[in-house]
Amino acid sequence: METQFDTLQKETILQAPQPPEIHQIWQCLHQIADPELPALSITDLGMIRSVSPFQRDGQQNGWQIVFTPTYSGCPATEFLINEIRTTLAQAGLKPVHIVVSLSPAWTTDWLNADARQRLRESGIAPPLSQSSACEKPAELDFIECPRCGSHHTEQISEFGSTACKALYRCKQCLEPFDYFKCI
Ligand SMILES: [Zn+2]
Numbered sequence: 680m681e682t683q684f685d686t687l688q689k690e691t692i693l694q695a696p697q698p699p700e701i702h703q704i705w706q707c708l709h710q711i712a713d714p715e716l717p718a719l720s721i722t723d724l725g726m727i728r729s730v731s732p733f734q735r736d737g738q739q740n741g742w743q744i745v746f747t748p749t750y751s752g753c754p755a756t757e758f759l760i761n762e763i764r765t766t767l768a769q770a771g772l773k774p775v776h777i778v779v780s781l782s783p784a785w786t787t788d789w790l791n792a793d794a795r796q797r798l799r800e801s802g803i804a805p806p807l808s809q810s811s812a813c814e815k816p817a818e819l820d821f822i823e824c825p826r827c828g829s830h831h832t833e834q835i836s837e838f839g840s841t842a843c844k845a846l847y848r849c850k851q852c853l854e855p856f857d858y859f860k861c862i
Contacts, residue, residue: 725789806861
């Protein structure tokens with residue numbers, strides 16, 4: 680039987696306020712831009728899966744950050760891990776334990792509407808909203824030009840300025856643009 684004390688304790692755990700540092704850490708991480716997509720931060724991209732106090736031997740000892748790189752093997756991964764450490768250390772938030780989580784694998788579905796809009800504003804066509812659509816080659820003919828919004832576009836090269844982008848050209852405004860490939 681559950682006593683009043685048990686209930687109270689349970690409520691205390693459920694309602695335990697998050698340490699203020701958690702919010703501060705999210706804010707710091709939001710300042711870190713992706714080197715290949717400078718319009719977006721690593722939080723916009725959904726690369727930070729969680730931030731929590733790190734416990735060791737029942738004592739809190741710094742912070743744990745679960746990080747999922749956009750493309751495993753993307754050269755930016757090492758760079759970003761260093762950026763996270765440096766940025767948080769400068770804010771006095773340490774030690775930081777970074778756990779690289781590859782499962783579930785990152786997908787462009789994790790980009791929110793705001794991030795997609797900012798990509799468009801920076802001249803990059805955002806990935807199709809459902810990565811499953813990308814498996815159908817026909818869909819690739821409908822990439823929207825980020826400049827004029829035309830769907831009369833064609834792929835010029837499978838690789839754009841970086842491996843995660845493809846190079847397209849708009850048949851309407853004749854401008855080339857990068858398309859952020861979905862995965
Ligand atoms: Zn266009």
